[in-house]
Amino acid sequence: MLSFGELGGMPTGAMAPPRQIPPLAMPRPPPKHYSSPSLSLGPPTGLDGQREVSQTADNEQQQKNKEEEYESRSGSDNMEGGSGDEDPDNNHPRKKRYHRHTPRQIQEMEMLFKECPHPDDKQRQQLSKDLGLEPRQVKFWFQNRRTQMKAQTERAENSMLRAENEKVRSENLIMREALKNPQCPHCGGPATVGEMTFDEQQLRIENVRLKEELDRVSALAAKYLGRPITPMAPLALPSSSLDLQVGGGSSFGGMHPTPGNLDLVAGPSVADVATRPGGLTEAEKPMVVELAMMAMEELVRMAQAEEPLWLSMDSGKAQLNYDEYMRQFPRGIGMRPSGLKPEATRETALVMMNGVNLVETLMDATQWMDMFPCMVSRALTVDVLSTGVTGNRNGALQLMYAELQVLSPLVPTREIYFLRYCKQHAEGVWAVVDVSVDSLRDNPPPSLMRCRRRPSGVLIQDTPNGYAKVTCVEHMEYDDRAVHRMYRELVNTGMAFGAQRWLATLQRQCERLASLLASNIASRDLGGVPSASGRRSMLKLAQRMTNNFCAGVSASTVHTWTTLSGSGDDDVRVMTRKSVDNPGEPHGIVLSAATSMWLPVSPARVFQFLRDERLRSEWDILSNGGIVTEMAHIAKGQDPGNSVSLLRVNAMNSNQSNMLILQESCTDVSGSLVIYAPVDIPAMNLVLQGGDPAYVALLPSGFAILPDGPGGERGSLGVDQGSQLTESSRGTGSLLTVAFQILVSSIPSARLSLESVATVNNLISCTVQRIKSALLVEDA
Template sequence: MFQPNMFENHHHLLDMGHKSPEDELDIIRDDEFESKSGTDIMEVPGSGDEQDPNQRPNKKKRYHRHTQHQIQEMETFFKECPHPDDKQRKELGRRLALEPLQVKFWFQNKRTQMKAQHERSENSQLRAENEKLRTENIRYKEALTNATCPNCGGPAAIGEMSFDEQHLRIENARLREEIDRISGIAAKYVGKPMLTYPHLAPTPGATSRALDNIVGGSNNFAPQSGIVGEMYGASNDILRTFPRPTDADKPFIIELAVAAMEELVRLSQAGEPLWIQNSSHISEVTLCQEEYMRTFPRGIGPTPLGFTSESSRESAVVIMNHLSLVDILMELDKWTRVFAGLVSRALVLEVLSTGVAGNKNGALQVMTAEFQVPSPLVPTRENYFVRYCKQQADGTWAVVDVSLDNLRPNQIPRCRRRPSGCIIQEFPNGYSKVTWIEHIEFDDRAVHSIYKPLVNSGLGFGAKRWIATLDRQCERLASAMASNIPAGDVSAVINTTEGRKSMLKLAERMVMSFCSGVGASTAHTWTTLSGSGSDDVRVMTRKSVDDPGRPPGIVLSAATSFWLPVPVKRVFDFLRDENSRSEWDILSNGGLVQEMEHIANGRDPGNCVSLLRVNSANSSQSNMLILQESCTDPTGSYVIYAPVDVIAMNVVLGGGDPDYVALLPSGFAILPDGQGTNGGRMYEMGSGGGSLLTVAFQILVDSVPTAKLSLESVATVNNLIKCTVERIKSAVICDTQ
């Protein structure tokens, strides 16, 4: 828990440069200047420290009145940066025909004036709260004095007042807490008392509504490929239940963000004994918790009872400009697109600062997000946190997150993040070196047993997964922005770069839709069809209305996860290969699958977008087009696909807008099982350990959004997904024997 006045050198979050002691302390020296309503500055030749106190000044004091234009310009600058450094003062003085010292004095006056106004406002609020407390106490005393027995009408006995007394105690305790909080703010103490967390009971599995509630009249079953996508029509209502910060909370948030930034930078540079070699996990180093608590004794409090601590640090050189990386991390839409496999949902609750000088330096925002593993068997980790971005003195950029759970003491989180984030260093030729740090505390008792080794290894939510995802996505973005068609592409129908970009954009939407719907997000209501085994099928229904990117009607989503004694690479290569597709894809109906387009979007040959044509064995059936993206990195792999309309796809290939192509994405998420040899590092070579495979489909069961689901449809999709699983198991296990 951060204590009062512990960061006395960081009172001003938006300070972008070095400040002199006078700037830091905001002191107006009477022997240097006086102010008249913030517009007149009295100038004295030399400071009082340089003159004999017994010697009378040989010149009269002179006053300088700023022009209205000068005041307006400095007022505007003050709103963005109340603490300009020497360079900024000189530049401002040059533009306004003022000496840097005059600019300095004006800003000191302005800060003092603002501080005085703020303190007057706080004092007024404090007096009002005191009066409220006094009035409430008088009212309660009168109520106690005049209380009567409800049975006889006489004076109430002490024992009969126990309920009222308890109510009064609770109310008075609340009022005392409120007045103490305001008093603390008025005194500039922004620390919070350390919270104690009771032992957490095991989190029960999400209770799904019974099938009786989602099954209605009979419907014809019309299978159409697809997989779990976003929850159609779902909003961020659950995320919006997190509190917006009050004005009283903001000083605490600022102090917490500044301290978290300092901690992140130190963690990125430290070695032993703070970071120690780790042979039992995927990450090569982990924090020594005893040394960590000695180095950073003040923080967000001790690890809650029953929580597991996970820490990791990874570095990589990625193909992206450092400022573009900062924009991705600080812009919600970009961040959720790049990390779609990790971030199921996110919301910015409040922006406290947008930064200064036209960039993200000093940007500060309060957020909430769900982090996920692509399987219904791993609960998402909901975080309520502040994100702070700052350029360091050496030119590097840092972005840090830290949990704000102390601002909602009545709710016990299942997960919280100690200072986590990344340091971004500029490299030549548009490259950047990124050092990522994740320090998480979580309750893993709701994680299914087959996924616990993966989660505990750090491959589920640790720094390795964040950095591997970022590296792969940077390659994908570089491919999408290519101004010509690279030699690695195989094209039969795309002749323009516009068509190539449209196809990549459509594939990106397909991947995001898959990732947002395959996990255990709180926006989903999964129903387990049978038993409690890991490979049981889970289903949910969604309704699509007036969405040009999805077919209208009722969609049934189904997913299952299971373990395979086969390395990730073997499963990934089998599922993405069009030549082996007929071995598992029931919809291909034994037809020949041909790759018409192939767009490479990464160093690994498995990272690509393809357009497949299924030539049906039955001449009476029309051919089918399938859009597919496969991607892989050391922490996992995906094969995601969706049938596409031929006419709509021709528009996309010609460079048309892909947003109006209706998709129901299906696919596979293939993760290592966390039990490989040598701490799992053989997964990177694809030759060790087993795989955790999640299979998911989407079925359009009725084109009428108001229709209900039939038991027949549920049974059909259950059989469909189980048949697919058996085919995959048979094919990949037999091939390895």
């Protein structure tokens, strides 16, 4: 046998390309030798004596290894002196003698094993001395005992897993038998679901059952095998975000968690589907490109078409003819799933931005969120399939996820998983189209089917004056069952997520950007701010305040609202979050509270009342009746309602300190916002001098005002008129959302007390009552 030690002396020629080596004629060794001399492929040497010494040492090492092997055969039966080696004198193996440990020895070793299954050398030496055993015997006894325990544990675990698996199989068989003949519990007749065949229904139910079976077995296996096994994500309602410090086991009456978006069907959420690893397969990418091109063609035709595709209404709006739509666009993304409502709107307006910059804003997820903070709660780019040609976005194609919102916890957000494709059709003519990708694969998750985005987007045409004419088409299919009845008309008429709201917001935000980037500001237009740089810093701080407010008011899937006792329509909802290492917010536990209500007052009147600093003391409890004066005022556009103000609350007596409040008001034909936050006086002085506003801590509160429905003649977003809000352009009622954010503890690990919840509940309730009283609204 060729040993590793001899490879070192092998001549280089021995490693030549392989060839068949004829067997060497070797003399048969004498019987008394138990190992043949090693075969050397090198030239013979004169070291025969040294080789014999090496062989003798190898034999002794083999004898020692065999002794240890035989002594480790059993935990309590050991060979006495048996090495397993053969007697070199008589060529007969020595008789193997076993030594059985005494009960006392076993008992002592068992006692130590329970306390320490892995004794060290010192413990083994002491135990061998006490029991009269060799240290090696003690070592091997513990070794074998550990092996026995491991084997017993594995057998028990396997038995439990087999029993559980048999139980699951039996339950599965019972369910299959029961599904063969389903019966209606009311009439006793055969039962089927909707337009689905019985076989399809049976397969769907079986799939759900198998998923549950996989989850159960995976959890059990993870428990007993000691390693995690990832099952399919189960459906679980998010728990309440409130961690209340309650004494004596009492609870806060009337509190129950309200998930931001209730999943009606089991399965992964849209965010889970969008962010799962792997993304699109190579086989799906050609399908995606074809889908994007089809969607682009449909968008351009819908943006330019008139009757019979779009029917003119008495209100001046256009309504989609769905029969004509299905005739002209038979390919699309398939038929509308049952239970979903259609929503199609189209608007055209001039915006203060050129086409290239507008396209760049839409194709960047972060810029898109900043442009539409009151409409886009979350957005991310999942995969970039094409960046377009060099220098611009022509041909850019990307897979995206977004969550669209209305600023009220009573309206569920719309989660969409979609393609966004940009194309330049001519010089100065661009189009950006979105389309859902739920039709790429068979049996898409139910979450993708609760909101589908048919080809929607914008057609952009540059104008000579630096503006852009934008035609927006919004075409959605959605499930409105979770929408509160107070907001249902707003949603079903397309005013909540339709084209008019997108374009109105875009117009207002483009005016804000123009005001922010303006360099030649006259001194009279600084509005009391010392410099142009201070004006820009103040506008940036106000924009961050508004974005923060909009991100924490809606029924986003990342929020878990807890409903406090109320009268039903004006329930107060609260949630908590931790603010850690965020320079733009105070450090600690933040409590948010919000409520929505209907007021029989026009949105214009509500907006003017809430934004007027002279009337602030009529509703703002925190001002303590102090006199509020405006120290600085910055206009953000043509409408005087779009502005940023710095307010000073002068204390009524010397025991109170003065307070600064930063306030931003925004308005357009789709709705209005009044947002404010107390600011630190030294920090605000730095901002007014042009300092960085990113480190000013803010906790914004405020109001979101929406019309309660179409109600009368509404203002238009025509290309030749502005978006100024007037009484005549609004309906007769308003939907008002009031939201507060309060720092309840500066310690992030603190638990929320019931007193804090009661305080914010009283604060928001009193504010609502003051607003109603000031507007002469009587409680129903």
